[in-house]
Amino acid sequence: MSQLLLKSATIVDTGSKHHLKKRDVLIENGIIRKIAASIKNDTAKVVSLKNLHISKGWFDSSVSFGEPGYEERETVSNGLRTAAFSGFCHVAVNPNTNPVTDTKAGVQFLKAKAEGSPVNLYPVGSLTVKSGGKDLAELYDMHNEGAVAFGDYKQPVKNANLLKIALQYCQNFNGLVQSMPLDQSVARNGVMNEEVNSTRLGLKGIPALAEELQITRDLYLLQYTGGKLHIPTISTKEAVSLIRDAKKKGLDVSCSVAVSNLVLTDDALEGFDTSYKLLPPLRNEIDRKALIKGLKDGTIDGVTSDHDPIDIEHKKTEFDHAMFGSIGLESCFGALNAQIGMEASINALVSLTGRFGIETAAIEENALASLTLFDSDTVYEFSKENILSTSHNAAFLGSELKGKAYGIYSNKKLVLNK
Incomplete structure (x- = not known):
């Protein structure tokens, strides 16, 4: 059984009762199984990141x-x-x-x-x-x-x-x-x-x-x-x-x-x-x-x-x-x-997911996990090192940005920036 434990994640989801609360989130096989102030699990892969926030994907x-x-x-x-x-x-x-x-x-x-x-x-x-x-x-x-x-x-x-x-x-x-x-x-x-x-x-x-x-x-x-x-x-x-x-x-x-x-x-x-x-x-x-x-x-x-x-x-x-x-x-x-x-x-x-016919679920227990993991506070200058695209035509090159994605959990897969 594939288990993932997100530690001390601030949940940002106005449709969830956990909105703006810091919680541990346990995911099993793509489903959110438990959301609590503290979860102990010795078998799950643990993700603990600085100023971790999560939202719907x-x-x-x-x-x-x-x-x-x-x-x-x-x-x-x-x-x-x-x-x-x-x-x-x-x-x-x-x-x-x-x-x-x-x-x-x-x-x-x-x-x-x-x-x-x-x-x-x-x-x-x-x-x-x-x-x-x-x-x-x-x-x-x-x-x-x-x-x-x-x-x-x-x-x-x-x-x-x-x-x-x-x-x-x-x-x-x-x-x-x-x-x-x-x-x-x-x-x-x-x-x-x-x-x-x-x-x-x-x-x-x-x-x-x-x-x-x-x-x-x-x-x-x-x-x-x-x-x-x-x-x-x-x-x-x-x-x-x-x-x-x-x-x-x-x-x-x-x-x-x-x-x-x-x-x-x-x-x-x-x-x-x-x-x-x-x-x-x-x-x-x-x-x-x-x-x-x-x-x-x-x-x-x-x-x-x-x-x-x-x-x-x-x-x-x-x-x-x-x-x-x-x-x-x-x-x-x-x-x-x-x-x-x-x-x-x-x-x-x-907010546009529904308009395009894409079904999403609030961050609650027993819901499908489709999540974005991010830090809301990091301030940095957007440089060529931040570009992942094949092309480099970036309007924000050299701009000061605030906040950065850590990655996503979607389709039972975790993708994190190195």
């Missing part, structure tokens, strides 16, 4: 791993390893691969690659064939194989009628539709937030209007069709207001925000560092504060690292030509915790 709703097609950026194997060491028990993997994940075979490929991993991989299927925005992909077949949502990564659904049909069709199997909040006819070739800084730096801007027009249209369609809509990575104050109003009307809409948009602003682009070339772009301080407020009041449903590894050839080049994106799994908790505090951070990293 963290979930990242937007990660990209590259494989198949872009293995030089990240393989599924190394991506899952990075997720585990970064504290994530669950990851939703985007379809931006080559070929695009737009068939049941593509979903099966990802699931097979993750077999035996302590991290649960949930494929996000492309909403349209080859993410081309013209014809719906085989959504029902992908759903049956385990796809948890459908969207064309970083691509809006330009054709309003196509999104209407997708929202209607997915109701047949309670499917979740994603639509990137970006009107490309307005954003055009912008590379950063359109405002004072873009003018001063001489870079083409992406107006907040591009996000807000797309959200407005998509919410009108949702109001007409019904169904479930998830809007990934919002970035503006007005976007928060639009979604807040939609929720008050009873629309079944959820949204996420990238940790970079909660912590950084477009002031970071002063040195033309392409690590800060992100989509959505970093906005201004007013937007950043509105996003934090929206997260705290529940308008924003969760936080994502928006982990997007890019190889050096496509990132370390002229700003206009560099690809958008940053890795983020390794720095996500430390950056978020430093900004909004431990309890709010943990809630933001577990």
Whole structure:
């Protein structure tokens, strides 16, 4: 019988009667058997770590791993390893691969690659064939194989009628539709937030209007069709207001925000560092504060690292030509915790599981153990030594972070950082 004893762990779980209490936790064969102030067990493997905290396993709703097609950026194997060491028990993997994940075979490929991993991989299927925005992909077949949502990564659904049909069709199997909040006819070739800084730096801007027009249209369609809509990575104050109003009307809409948009602003682009070339772009301080407020009041449903590894050839080049994106799994908790505090951070990293159909259990006796182990207080500078991803395009490189994952216990496996 496999036994694991977590000693003096502070439990962070608002759904548990042990919330914020320091407890010993005994796990047998993946099940929490006992939670008490002190447990003695001579046969269990003991984990005793400085300032140990545990929570329900963290979930990242937007990660990209590259494989198949872009293995030089990240393989599924190394991506899952990075997720585990970064504290994530669950990851939703985007379809931006080559070929695009737009068939049941593509979903099966990802699931097979993750077999035996302590991290649960949930494929996000492309909403349209080859993410081309013209014809719906085989959504029902992908759903049956385990796809948890459908969207064309970083691509809006330009054709309003196509999104209407997708929202209607997915109701047949309670499917979740994603639509990137970006009107490309307005954003055009912008590379950063359109405002004072873009003018001063001489870079083409992406107006907040591009996000807000797309959200407005998509919410009108949702109001007409019904169904479930998830809007990934919002970035503006007005976007928060639009979604807040939609929720008050009873629309079944959820949204996420990238940790970079909660912590950084477009002031970071002063040195033309392409690590800060992100989509959505970093906005201004007013937007950043509105996003934090929206997260705290529940308008924003969760936080994502928006982990997007890019190889050096496509990132370390002229700003206009560099690809958008940053890795983020390794720095996500430390950056978020430093900004909004431990309890709010943990809630933001577990709150989207239900929306994506992922079942989780409170940290109680006889519950399935799917846990993140972490230290909430360690302050450190995020350096290249902290990067586990194959690619090193890190927006938080050199930043002071607070808190670090020790690892996870998931699928009856313990993974700890050395």
